[in-house]
Amino acid sequence: MxxxxxxxxxxxxxxxxxxxxxxxxxxxxxxxxxxAREGYVNLLRRHKKLPDTVGDAPEMLRARWEFLARGFYEPLSDVVNGVVATAVADHSAPVIVDVGCGEGYYLRRLAARLAGQPAALFGVDIAKTAVRLAAKGGGGHGRYLVADINEQLPFADHSVHVLLNLFAPRHPAEFARLVIPGGLLLIVIPAPDHLQSLRDRFALMGIQAQKEAHITAQFASLFAAQPAQMVIFPLQLDALALSWLIQMMPGVRHLTLPQQEAIVQTPTMETVARFVVLTMRREA
Ligand SMILES: C[S@@+](CC[C@H](N)C(=O)[O-])C[C@H]1O[C@@H](n2cnc3c(N)ncnc32)[C@H](O)[C@@H]1O
Ligand SMILES: [Zn+2]
Structure with a gap:
């Protein structure tokens, strides 16, 4: 064994x-x-029934796959990769886990950045379609698992050197169980004014204003917060990119007909992506 x-x-x-x-x-x-044939493993407990609403729907996953494949969020991925590469520079075999990894875009790019360094990379998501896409597109650089953030994740206590959590649900106690003392937790959330001009133009749902403060408070007793980093860059969208981006957003299922018409009649548009990168160290 x-x-x-x-x-x-x-x-x-x-x-x-x-x-x-x-x-x-x-x-x-x-x-x-x-x-599975694609190389991923379903580690959800047997017979566990999940409501259909858990995890992202396949249309949303595909839209995100297409949008990210065109490199629109590369500047964010580069910042994440820089932080992680610095954090693991002195480790001989770091364990890196992306919790809520979706289709694996960020982990795939991180693997390319760390190429040559013997890191063990894992992507975890509750959506089987996402994990399947991630495993298929991953080129064998990491292992992809179906698991639920709200249960015990399938990693030993204090075994993870870097835990990534990008735009995905969080579980402070479970993250604290996984991360080794001194290890890094990196959380990315949209800033309150992320894609503001696009939200205004099509009357789309806003972003929770106090999200950063809420997360900082949730993790305060478990991790030592480092200064947050803002990542801001412009996006030049054509009609296809605009439609993918909108399909990636929460609430898209409830768009009205006039909203949908306004979107399809927009050939190009510029907006600004704004993200907050939160990094925290697990207390020793
Ligand atoms: C907005 S997506 C972000 C995906 C990826 N991190 C990215 O940025 O491309 C949120 C992800 O969290 C996953 N998710 C939602 N609830 C989850 C849970 N309870 N356990 C694990 N993953 C979950 C969804 O399936 C989805 O892939
Ligand atoms: Zn067992």
Missing amino acids: SGKWIRPLICPVCAQPLGDYGQVWHCPAGHSFDV
């Missing part, structure tokens, strides 16, 4: 080490999990 342990994965049922046996992973107690 020891030679095959996928450090630092644990069985979601009994928390013993999880071993890689080719087409199946299993723990010493015999709980087994099949490796």
